[in-house]
Amino acid sequence: MEAGHLLYGPPDTGKSTMIDAMANFLDYGVYDLELTAVKNNTELRKLFIETTGKSIIVIEDIDCSVDFTGKRHKDKASSDKDSDNDDKPKLLIEPEKDDATKLTLSGLLNFIDGLWSACGGERIIIFTTNHKEMLDPALIRRGRMDKHIEMSYCSFEGFKVLAKNYLDVIEHELFGEVQHLLEETDMSPTDVAENLMPMSKKKKRDPDVCLIGLIEALKQAKEEAAAAKVKEAEEAQVKKAKEKEETEVKKAKEEDKEKDKAPEAANGDIKQGDK
Template identity: 80%
Template sequence: MAAVDKWTGFGSALASFLFLWSVVQRHIPATLTLRLATWSNKLASYFNPYLEVTISEYGAERFRRSDFYLAVEAYLSDACARRARKLRAELGKDSKNLQVSVDDYDEVTDTFHGATIWWHASKKIARSNVISIYPGEDERRFYRVIFHSRHRDLVVDSYLPFVLEEGRAVIVRNRERRLFTNNPSSSWSSYRGGKKQWSHVPFEHPATFDTLAMDPDDKEAIIDDLEAFREAKDYYTKVGKPWKRGYLLYGPPGTGKSTMIAAMANFLDYDVYDLELTAVKNNTELRKLFIETTGKSIIVIEDIDCSVDLTGKRKDKKAEKKTDGEGDDKPKLPVDPDKDDSTKVTLSGLLNFIDGLWSACGGERIIIFTTNHKEKLDPALIRRGRMDKHIEMSYCSFEAFKVLAKNYLDITEHDLFGEVRRLLEETQISPADVAENLMPMSKKKKRDTNACLAALVEALNKAKEEAAAAKAKEEAEAKEKAEAEAKEAKEKAAKETKG
């Protein structure tokens, strides 16, 4: 009881001192008050060996929370939250996991290379009743780092950069991965709430390399290449190349090019930017779109041979004259550039997008082109250094079929496997067609393995017959054409002889 009375008396004395000090401050000039505060800080430094570093929630950009603050929040949530007494749980923006962080006015302890560091989470509420248009003005959160002065160099030079790097890694692990698509430039806005260059939805494609229908050796080679790229930041810096890699996926429709992209994204834990070239007006817009992409992402241009004319070849002169209206006396109305919806992205602009100076902005990006007709693409577009690895997505092999059988039917062996192997070697069919035949025949009916495999055998026989018929027709047409050419040549020779 005596102790309680003692602390009560101390509290009353402290309150009286603070009241008197506030009265005295009103009658002391501001310059003298500042000097007194400076002298008191110097005096305290002689007796207090601890230093403080403050990390504010909002930095110079008031509309945007500090990246360092967010990294600290993520780091403390992952490494130190278990030692806190007050916690705050929330589902952060673009986060797939619940984030449990240190609540306001609580303190946690961390150790680094033998040094003890104290983190204190706090906030300052403005006394004014004026509503600010800037976020964070009415309620300013911050973290205070407290440490002994002898650890100054260790904390500033090593510990804080370590917290930044680890916090960013935690943010990447916890973030909800996204699938982006580019918006038309007419809707771009720099104001908050307006449309940006990219819109996004959660990326939820379930494809993985385990479920990808592909030859195991080819699949393993791609996985090794992706792992080497992910861990090669220092190597790319050493050789003087931007940290990016290009992949060309080519092959007939239905061979799994889009599924391969999804498997890559899930394996690397990257976002996906699906770039629609026909919605890009010119090379400048293309460059702006690239700048707005983030690291740890895959930039995809699907069916690049069908998007825009990127042959790089000069137009025919007659076609140019016809386009320019030469020889036509009718007056031509001027075209409003803002209403001209046709894309003017050039081969040169796309090449600069892939490996020009602007491609070095940021890092850890993969660029993927897909096409059904590799031969239609300009050689400059797909040379090594731009599209570093060419991956052929071919027709279904027996090894790929076994992956599909495992995925769809949960089987690894069956009496019909031998027949399926023989037919796959004799005909060409896409993995998509094989998968369709392995699907259940009816939702109400349980999956019947025998019926599904029998349907596949029937489809393979039909494809074999159609391929044979097409080949016979092609040979007949070639023979007919050869006979016609021979007949024409004979008639021409007869006329020359007669003449």
Template identity: 65%
Template sequence: MIAAMANLLEYDIYDLELASVNDNTDLRKLLIETSSKSIIVIEDIDCSLDLTGQRKDKKDDKEDEKDPIKQMEKMKKKKKGSEVTLSGLLNFIDGLWSACGRERLIVFTTNHIEKLDPALIRRGRMDKHIEMSYCCFETFKVLAKNYLDVETHELFATIGRMLGETDMTPADVAECLMPKSDEEDVEVCLKKLIKCLEDAKEAARVKAQEDARIKAEEGHI
């Protein structure tokens, strides 16, 4: 999707890994050096830095200063990786928007939006929230048309039912539909997708049972 945006707008793409940036000053330098008419992509922002909104009040900070163990842990974290902070990122985003927001787009991706600080994802900073959901039957039909040049088939009903029962991304569906050789016709590819859906459903069932078992064991501790 990002590539499509860049092609449509004729913008450059910058892929920024926050974990490799030393501090807020370096972050500002990097982003200011990006060209106008560009898309700045920060992927998996929930994993890049501690931007989860777990803020401490002044009382907690004073208590941490008195605790030598917590001070040592803080020093280890500083030596270990990036010192870019949430406030530093927010300040830059606001500054970039006010200076040249019309010529730059910032795209954040995350698998856990609930973990992010509300200040980061509020309207005005992230103007558009797009959920990349699992594949539905309508999306499957578009993929089948694109990859197999078929608009209807007797196996469509089975696939539609299974897509309603199983979570699978459009990318995984496309991978199953894509012919690997000239010998794989439409029916072979559709049956391959059905097998993938069956495997995904079974894997989800096993995982749910395992999660329930772990939860039950934790409840008895």
């Protein structure tokens, strides 16, 4: 099994659930490493060494856990060479002077590579992120993070697997409506599954009731998303109007200053002529 895994995708799409499932299947322990609590590279090294064999080391939200380079900025050199590259900020690896006093990205990378050499497949490291594009390629390159798994919103094919597992249903007259709503609505597999899970392990729920409940949940999610979009558009419009008003006020003040300067300049010319 690959030692490094990257789970990426929108929030609430089952990344944590996937990690739990992996741990249960492999019978591995899980270490949740909070990088914001790690002071420096030495402390990070000690934490890794203290982990036992047959364990999964999880670093969630790796893109925002720590500002590894002091600040996020654009790779100007690469953008100059290739103007077709996007301008999204990345976590860049740079030479650090105070490696002993702070946690750095290069320190993390170096120790991960050393861990692979020392421990082999006894330990698995999993990074999670909502923004894969924010990560430096060196952090997630093949050989370091060999398995990249996208955790997306539930598709109709994914729903059918859940319906088979939870309801023992392969086809149903309501599947068409579910498919239509899933194509228009973002809902995580976890949320879909919650509407299909049996009330108890011994008794399966009624497929009609579950599917109707899921349809209602999808409709509500669709309405909430539409309302959020309208609110966002309204806030953007208000912000734009406010910025326009501020610009006009600033312009008016500058014009008033120029008007005030004109009489003063004229008076100065008159006095100079009198002399």
